[in-house]
Amino acid sequence: MTDENRLIYLPLGGAGEIGMNAYVYGYGKPGKGRLILVDLGITFPDMDTTPGVEQILPDIAWLKERRDRLDAIFITHAHEDHVGALAHLYADLDVPVYARAFTANIARRKMDEQGHPESAVHVVDPWPHQVKAGPFRVGFLPIAHSIPESAGLVIDTPKGRLIHSGDFKLDPEPVVGEAFDPDLWASVAALGVHALMCDSTNVFSPSPGRSESELSGPIQDLLADAPGMVVATTFASNIARLVTIAEAAQKVGRSVVLLGRAMRRMVEAAVETGILTDFPGVVSPEDAAQIPRENLLVLATGSQGERRAASAQLARGKFLGIEMKAGDTFLFSSKTIPGNERDVIRIMNQLSERGIDVVDDSGGRYHVSGHANRPDLQRLHSIVKPKMIIPMHGEHRHLREHVKLAEEAGFASAIAVNGTMLDLTGDTPQVLELLEAGRTYVDGSVKIGAFDGIVRDRIRMALNGHVTVNIIIDEENRLLGDPWCEPMGLPPKGQSRKPVADRIEKELSSFFARADRKLMKDDGKIDDAIRRIARQTANSEIGKKPEVTVIISRLE
Amino acid sequence: MTDENRLIYLPLGGAGEIGMNAYVYGYGKPGKGRLILVDLGITFPDMDTTPGVEQILPDIAWLKERRDRLDAIFITHAHEDHVGALAHLYADLDVPVYARAFTANIARRKMDEQGHPESAVHVVDPWPHQVKAGPFRVGFLPIAHSIPESAGLVIDTPKGRLIHSGDFKLDPEPVVGEAFDPDLWASVAALGVHALMCDSTNVFSPSPGRSESELSGPIQDLLADAPGMVVATTFASNIARLVTIAEAAQKVGRSVVLLGRAMRRMVEAAVETGILTDFPGVVSPEDAAQIPRENLLVLATGSQGERRAASAQLARGKFLGIEMKAGDTFLFSSKTIPGNERDVIRIMNQLSERGIDVVDDSGGRYHVSGHANRPDLQRLHSIVKPKMIIPMHGEHRHLREHVKLAEEAGFASAIAVNGTMLDLTGDTPQVLELLEAGRTYVDGSVKIGAFDGIVRDRIRMALNGHVTVNIIIDEENRLLGDPWCEPMGLPPKGQSRKPVADRIEKELSSFFARADRKLMKDDGKIDDAIRRIARQTANSEIGKKPEVTVIISRLE
Numbered sequence A, B: 001m002t003d004e005n006r007l008i009y010l011p012l013g014g015a016g017e018i019g020m021n022a023y024v025y026g027y028g029k030p031g032k033g034r035l036i037l038v039d040l041g042i043t044f045p046d047m048d049t050t051p052g053v054e055q056i057l058p059d060i061a062w063l064k065e066r067r068d069r070l071d072a073i074f075i076t077h078a079h080e081d082h083v084g085a086l087a088h089l090y091a092d093l094d095v096p097v098y099a100r101a102f103t104a105n106i107a108r109r110k111m112d113e114q115g116h117p118e119s120a121v122h123v124v125d126p127w128p129h130q131v132k133a134g135p136f137r138v139g140f141l142p143i144a145h146s147i148p149e150s151a152g153l154v155i156d157t158p159k160g161r162l163i164h165s166g167d168f169k170l171d172p173e174p175v176v177g178e179a180f181d182p183d184l185w186a187s188v189a190a191l192g193v194h195a196l197m198c199d200s201t202n203v204f205s206p207s208p209g210r211s212e213s214e215l216s217g218p219i220q221d222l223l224a225d226a227p228g229m230v231v232a233t234t235f236a237s238n239i240a241r242l243v244t245i246a247e248a249a250q251k252v253g254r255s256v257v258l259l260g261r262a263m264r265r266m267v268e269a270a271v272e273t274g275i276l277t278d279f280p281g282v283v284s285p286e287d288a289a290q291i292p293r294e295n296l297l298v299l300a301t302g303s304q305g306e307r308r309a310a311s312a313q314l315a316r317g318k319f320l321g322i323e324m325k326a327g328d329t330f331l332f333s334s335k336t337i338p339g340n341e342r343d344v345i346r347i348m349n350q351l352s353e354r355g356i357d358v359v360d361d362s363g364g365r366y367h368v369s370g371h372a373n374r375p376d377l378q379r380l381h382s383i384v385k386p387k388m389i390i391p392m393h394g395e396h397r398h399l400r401e402h403v404k405l406a407e408e409a410g411f412a413s414a415i416a417v418n419g420t421m422l423d424l425t426g427d428t429p430q431v432l433e434l435l436e437a438g439r440t441y442v443d444g445s446v447k448i449g450a451f452d453g454i455v456r457d458r459i460r461m462a463l464n465g466h467v468t469v470n471i472i473i474d475e476e477n478r479l480l481g482d483p484w485c486e487p488m489g490l491p492p493k494g495q496s497r498k499p500v501a502d503r504i505e506k507e508l509s510s511f512f513a514r515a516d517r518k519l520m521k522d523d524g525k526i527d528d529a530i531r532r533i534a535r536q537t538a539n540s541e542i543g544k545k546p547e548v549t550v551i552i553s554r555l556e
Helices: A061-065 A086-093 A101-113 A182-189 A212-225 A239-251 A261-272 A310-316 A341-353 A374-384 A396-408 A454-464 A500-514 A523-542 B061-065 B086-093 B101-113 B182-189 B212-225 B239-251 B261-272 B310-316 B341-353 B374-384 B396-408 B454-464 B500-514 B523-542
Strands: A006-013 A022-028 A034-038 A053-058 A070-074 A097-099 A121-123 A131-133 A136-142 A151-157 A160-164 A193-199 A230-233 A255-259 A296-300 A329-332 A357-359 A386-392 A420-423 A430-434 A439-443 A446-449 A466-473 A479-488 A547-554 B006-013 B022-028 B034-038 B053-058 B070-074 B097-099 B121-123 B130-133 B136-142 B151-157 B160-164 B193-199 B230-233 B255-259 B296-300 B329-332 B357-359 B386-392 B420-423 B430-434 B439-443 B446-449 B466-473 B479-488 B547-554
Touching: A006 A053, A006 A061, A006 A193, A022 A151, A022 A160, A034 A136, A053 A086, A061 A086, A070 A086, A070 A131, A070 A136, A086 A101, A097 A101, A101 A121, A101 A261, A136 A182, A160 A182, A160 A386, A182 A374, A193 A374, A212 A230, A212 A239, A212 A329, A230 A310, A239 A255, A239 A261, A239 A296, A255 A261, A296 A310, A310 A329, A310 A341, A341 A357, A341 B396, A374 A386, A374 A396, A386 A396, A396 B341, A439 A454, A454 A547, A454 B454, A466 A500, A466 A523, A466 B466, A466 B547, A479 A500, A479 A523, A479 B547, A500 A523, A523 A547, A547 B466, A547 B479, A547 B547, B006 B053, B006 B061, B006 B193, B022 B151, B022 B160, B034 B136, B053 B086, B061 B086, B070 B086, B070 B130, B070 B136, B086 B101, B097 B101, B101 B121, B101 B261, B136 B182, B160 B182, B160 B386, B182 B374, B193 B374, B212 B230, B212 B239, B212 B329, B230 B310, B239 B255, B239 B261, B239 B296, B255 B261, B296 B310, B310 B329, B310 B341, B341 B357, B374 B386, B374 B396, B386 B396, B439 B454, B454 B547, B466 B500, B466 B523, B479 B500, B479 B523, B500 B523, B523 B547
Parallel strands: A034 A070, A070 A097, A097 A121, A160 A193, A193 A386, A230 A296, A230 A329, A255 A296, A329 A357, A466 A547, B034 B070, B070 B097, B097 B121, B160 B193, B193 B386, B230 B296, B230 B329, B255 B296, B329 B357, B466 B547
Antiparallel strands: A006 A022, A006 A420, A022 A034, A053 A439, A131 A136, A136 A151, A151 A160, A420 A430, A439 A446, A466 A479, B006 B022, B006 B420, B022 B034, B053 B439, B130 B136, B136 B151, B151 B160, B420 B430, B439 B446, B466 B479
């Protein structure tokens, strides 16, 4: 191992998955380098793997152990998968946070909710301004995305310039915010870029990305033709989309209602930070009651079918006095993220049952992606012309495909999933170390580790059910009374047509009738035996081996 | 209520959902009509709503109560969602089952597994042969679908001819089995059709359906170009697809390995029933070891990402001696059914981690649907020219859209979801009755009702965790010792940084210290109090209200 200064890159989240972005950069001698963190996002739980979990955060144990070497956190944009974990993990890191105004506005709201000082978040002007953080100087280079004020980061290091793309698309006309400026990016790259860390989510999309501005016409036509009320849903943070839809509404004489807390909060942040001067034609849900329904356009949260969001509530019935009726139209101006299909389809069918026409993006008319497609990635590569390209933000298949794309064009490249520490010092990326990359769950109000076994136990109870077995042992080490069995989440009867609980109790009784004094003194062995008998008996009765809680009460 | 003979239609499954098809037809005086059942399929469970459930069956309670009036069961084709529940529910119905040879072969295997006589399933020749069942005469009219020997049913009744389409597509060249024969269908319809019950699954697909025969070229090109071994997955029952892929393999000099029990079983059934004389170029997995990998094509089960199927096993490692390596190719010649995306994507990423190229159907080159698209539905409507069209097999949104399509073309129509009894006697469908349409779960080895609360308890444990609380009360109605609390699936510590179990025990102790003699005699009240205190304490400590099992032991 050399003792030279080295430049490292270490994704802790977002590499090998879509969501939960968190990337460490380091510079210095091994074990002594200074560190910065780019983004600190969450990912979302699901019933299959994380039932009952609220949010999933990157495991930052590695960084926490080295927090004396951490100089700053930089947030590229205000999407949950880039900023959502900041307030949850800030206490463990406690360093200045830098972001552009809109991003900072959102970050501060989250910090405030968790009782952290808003002053920890510093607003940074865009490029050419730079923030000094240890050996790094970091600038926010504007780029288009599906949220205002997204930025790529220009990270100047003693080994050269890095560019961290953030999430981006090459939109020449993004409706709200800064268009992609190829000349600006070329000028930043003109003196040479050492490495480009680049968004990979849409690497499998073969056509060039479409501009946000293309949606205005089709949406206006839809709003003009729809006979009743129209409810449209999209991500609340997609301010440009909200504006596109609201302006189309205004043109066809519809007033706009914002429904859902996230929707109002995002618009508020956009107005507070000067991105919007105001929002076109908004009326309150109360005032909407006075307006004929064919003159209403409702913007609702919950495009992914989230059960507590406005769209799901409207699909089930009245929400804040607004109720959809037969002849109304519901527009999904959004893409369904893989895994959310069932929830979205449930809403579509609930709306169908009530006679409401549902329009989704299957025709590609009412939604465009916020990410760079394959040809856009190639275009950025060729503008930036870095020595190496490290794909980030994507599942393994995206990273691998992006590496192929980069290598085909002659760039050095490497797959680095969460926990892969790359040495970027030389002209090609080298794997230095593979750390175990974990996850942290926000479970109820508590943070737990993904490998703690807590959620695993809940999944097992969901699949297998649960039984409690209680026995009482007297002062003479004899069973007092009969074993007691209480099942939960199990079919009451099976094979023998007798209650499963009775069958388990009977098997346990005959076991204890035969048990010798030595065994009766050994809680460990009793526990094992009860567990085995309960599971075997249940299995032969009902074909399920339940989870077992054993309670041995000893009278002393 | 009249006492005239009437013709009824009653879906018990498949209408308002995709899957679990089961349709009752009846003819006779109210309360005395004779009945037949068309199809008896399953649907698949998921973690969100049915964790731990094996299979989901239609609730046939209504039919079971009237089984003295049931004359026969007809199975249109051998897909699980049309025949999968037959063997599970046969004992409750116990009437002759009719199907074409291939379907009967599959049905008999299932009957045999559940200990029912294979002889209950009768093989029926296709149209013009008809089976008499009470007042009905039923014929099997060949139609193309993604499984051999699919049939629409011609159901002649005293009120006229009905056609039950089954699942179908209008494929002129289906590779295996009968092409759609418009002249045959027109001739069957020539004397007038009273009602057409029609598949709705693809009503939102705007272009005409594509033929199975279109895939042969692209698949052969892919197999010719791929450098290493190719593994292809599709539904095992799609014999035509298996043949298309296997023939392409033969042409480019690859031997074929069938991997997965369902794959072998389906091919076996096709050979036994004369649909295939043999299967092209098959070698055993053992023999494959001797063949260079670039000369191998593996057909594997598990296109939907099922964890125990061959594809998932290959993605994780070796399966029956076969192992994929960097440079190999994996082809999904299939569509991912909504809800299965996460499982399929997991496999794609596991393959990517091992350097295997994954080809899916995102380009539409390697898969065609087995169902009729919107223009195909219109074409069938206009060939059959029925008095009325009743959409079946589809979610509510599909049925509703299909009704619109039918009505626009001037046909009488109606939405009838599971449990809707339609009177088809007159010229337009009339709703007679709305039954509660339930579901039956196969849970472990036991059948339970969807509303029994068993699965609901498991879902709650998955979300909220579980605690057992045990107290012992002595002969004098006093607490003996301390309350005991045992959590499962909960974070061990929260707010107070003390174990949650300790905190609950402490709260319970102070409750019992204050409890009066009257309360201590009342198990119901004690149970309520323990439950409330355990949940409240957990909630304030860890933000979760667990499910609680209370065990009160009384020494007597």
